[in-house]
Amino acid sequence: xxxxxxxxxxxxxxxxxxxWRKPVYETNGLNLWYGTSHALKNIDLSIHxxxxxxxxxxxxxxxxxYLKTLNRMVEMVxxxxxxxxxxxxxxxxLGKSMPVEMLRAKVGMVFQKPNPFPKSIYENVAFGxxxxxxxxxxxxxxxxxxxxxxxxxxxEVKDRLHKSAYGLSGGQQQRLCIARCLAIDPEVILMDxxxxxLDPVSTHKVEELIHSIKNDVTxxxxxxxxxxxARISDRTAFFLNGEIxxxxxxxxxxxxxxxxxxxxxxxxxxx
Amino acid sequence: xxxxxSNVPQxxxxxxxxxxxxxxxxxxxxxxxxxxxxxxxxxxxxxxxxTTAGIVYTLLSETVQFFKRVPFLDFFTxxxxxxxxxxxxxxxxxxxxxxxxxxxxxxxxxGPIGLMAAIYLxxxxxxxxxKVFKPLLEILxxxxxxxxxxxxxxxVTPLLxxxxxxxxxxxxxxxxxxxxxxxIPMIASxxxxxxxxxxxxxxxxxxALGSTKLEVTKKVIIPAALSGIIASFVLGISRAIGETMIVxxxxxxxKNFTFDITQSMQTMTAYxxxxxxxxxxxxxxxxxxxxxxxxTLFIFTLLMxxxxxxxxxxFREEY
Numbered sequence: 182x183x184x185x186x187x188x189x190x191x192x193x194x195x196x197x198x199x200x201w202r203k204p205v206y207e208t209n210g211l212n213l214w215y216g217t218s219h220a221l222k223n224i225d226l227s228i229h230x231x232x233x234x235x236x237x238x239x240x241x242x243x244x245x246x247y248l249k250t251l252n253r254m255v256e257m258v259x260x261x262x263x264x265x266x267x268x269x270x271x272x273x274x275l276g277k278s279m280p281v282e283m284l285r286a287k288v289g290m291v292f293q294k295p296n297p298f299p300k301s302i303y304e305n306v307a308f309g310x311x312x313x314x315x316x317x318x319x320x321x322x323x324x325x326x327x328x329x330x331x332x333x334x335x336x337e338v339k340d341r342l343h344k345s346a347y348g349l350s351g352g353q354q355q356r357l358c359i360a361r362c363l364a365i366d367p368e369v370i371l372m373d374x375x376x377x378x379l380d381p382v383s384t385h386k387v388e389e390l391i392h393s394i395k396n397d398v399t400x401x402x403x404x405x406x407x408x409x410x411a412r413i414s415d416r417t418a419f420f421l422n423g424e425i426x427x428x429x430x431x432x433x434x435x436x437x438x439x440x441x442x443x444x445x446x447x448x449x450x451x452x
Numbered sequence: 453x454x455x456x457x458s459n460v461p462q463x464x465x466x467x468x469x470x471x472x473x474x475x476x477x478x479x480x481x482x483x484x485x486x487x488x489x490x491x492x493x494x495x496x497x498x499x500x501x502x503t504t505a506g507i508v509y510t511l512l513s514e515t516v517q518f519f520k521r522v523p524f525l526d527f528f529t530x531x532x533x534x535x536x537x538x539x540x541x542x543x544x545x546x547x548x549x550x551x552x553x554x555x556x557x558x559x560x561x562x563g564p565i566g567l568m569a570a571i572y573l574x575x576x577x578x579x580x581x582x583k584v585f586k587p588l589l590e591i592l593x594x595x596x597x598x599x600x601x602x603x604x605x606x607x608v609t610p611l612l613x614x615x616x617x618x619x620x621x622x623x624x625x626x627x628x629x630x631x632x633x634x635x636i637p638m639i640a641s642x643x644x645x646x647x648x649x650x651x652x653x654x655x656x657x658x659x660a661l662g663s664t665k666l667e668v669t670k671k672v673i674i675p676a677a678l679s680g681i682i683a684s685f686v687l688g689i690s691r692a693i694g695e696t697m698i699v700x701x702x703x704x705x706x707k708n709f710t711f712d713i714t715q716s717m718q719t720m721t722a723y724x725x726x727x728x729x730x731x732x733x734x735x736x737x738x739x740x741x742x743x744x745x746x747x748t749l750f751i752f753t754l755l756m757x758x759x760x761x762x763x764x765x766x767f768r769e770e771y
Binding site: 252254257259282283284285286287289290292294296297298299300308309311312313358361362365 | 657
């Protein structure tokens, strides 16, 4: 497959070894409607611990909707109705048993467009920890520094931590948003086309960043960019018209997809 | 055959270039208009500024006349205002007291209620509720102030008098509260606009970190909308300071210098109504005192607007 670079073809064995990794998210028979439009149809999908799961598919196929279901941000849309089961580490997240704030404290999200708060760089990163009750200045300082370092932004901003986040470039803002996520030490990070608003250099930096944090955190990433999915993910799920067509290791999806629709899509014959 | 469509090109006869060329012939006239319009608009814009300047000039010149008769210090430090007495005294402090007290009472009522209403509407209310509430608020803002004055005098004051035994029939408390009620829609509506214009992506970012709606409102939305909220408060205070009818009707015309809000007090605006409504002969000291009071009122609101600008700039969080 021409799309694959050398790097993706080599770690085949590693990916296979990962297959026993236990799922963090398990989705069974998930259906979702926006009003009367059926956006997700009978989705069964697992997201495994400390893997990067890429969700691909043409616009309007439901991939962002699915991602937003995982931290229940989808409920902000008026008139949404959901049925089925989504469990996070064994707990049903759609029921009343888990408060949505508790779930979101463990599951971070990075959005399509960088959305830093209109505050200083420091306050942006410290926001999450503060919300969850960390007040100690020394601890906060340390969290801010570590998060920015993990997000590969520390060296660029360490001299202007207390300046507005809006003075950063788009790519820096997106890495700041990832740092903001990392600051609450989430178990999962959901990324909704995190590089679609960025230039190639910034995109590359974000991808490197994903690579460097994937050993600590589970990542689910929605992307329009096939090469990106191939480059960064361990597992790929292909969505089409609200249904899941195929989900397998990224190597398998890109090398010998089981469904001809997947083959057509990743080779740019539609979508 | 009469061809009325002779100007319309046939399918294979597109003459767009010629048509544009033809139109160009009449461009000369347009060109002149094009050049004259900005000057015309400049004149119009200048007119409104000149009008303001004219008003300020009149105020100033007549105020100077007043201070030729009454010493500056007496006016600003005098605690007694007896314009029509045998030995007239012209201290503005009772009026300042009345204005400040009534505005403060109004803001104590309108500030919290308006802000909370705005928070509810922008953060919690469903689209349907908002669609009913917002226009209703704007209708409330359109009630003539004389109606509010009447309402204060015939309804609120009697009601308050059953609760507070010592309350006088005309007092500053009742019109203060009613002014607050009058200002609520303004503060609610403007603050709601400010909070709703905070991009929803920022809100989602905060929610996705696990904050509750209340935390998002307190820590992200209100700080981001602060300049707009402060602006709405200042507009509210300005409105209260300039408000005339309600205080004229419900607060009486006793020129009390007191901190007791159960008593009658007169505001600067109500004083102007009283004196212009009476028969102060042009050229008398009483007549000139109108201008001095009006000038003070003007400076008051001017200073506040400048202060508000500085405050809102300082707190501004760009997005």
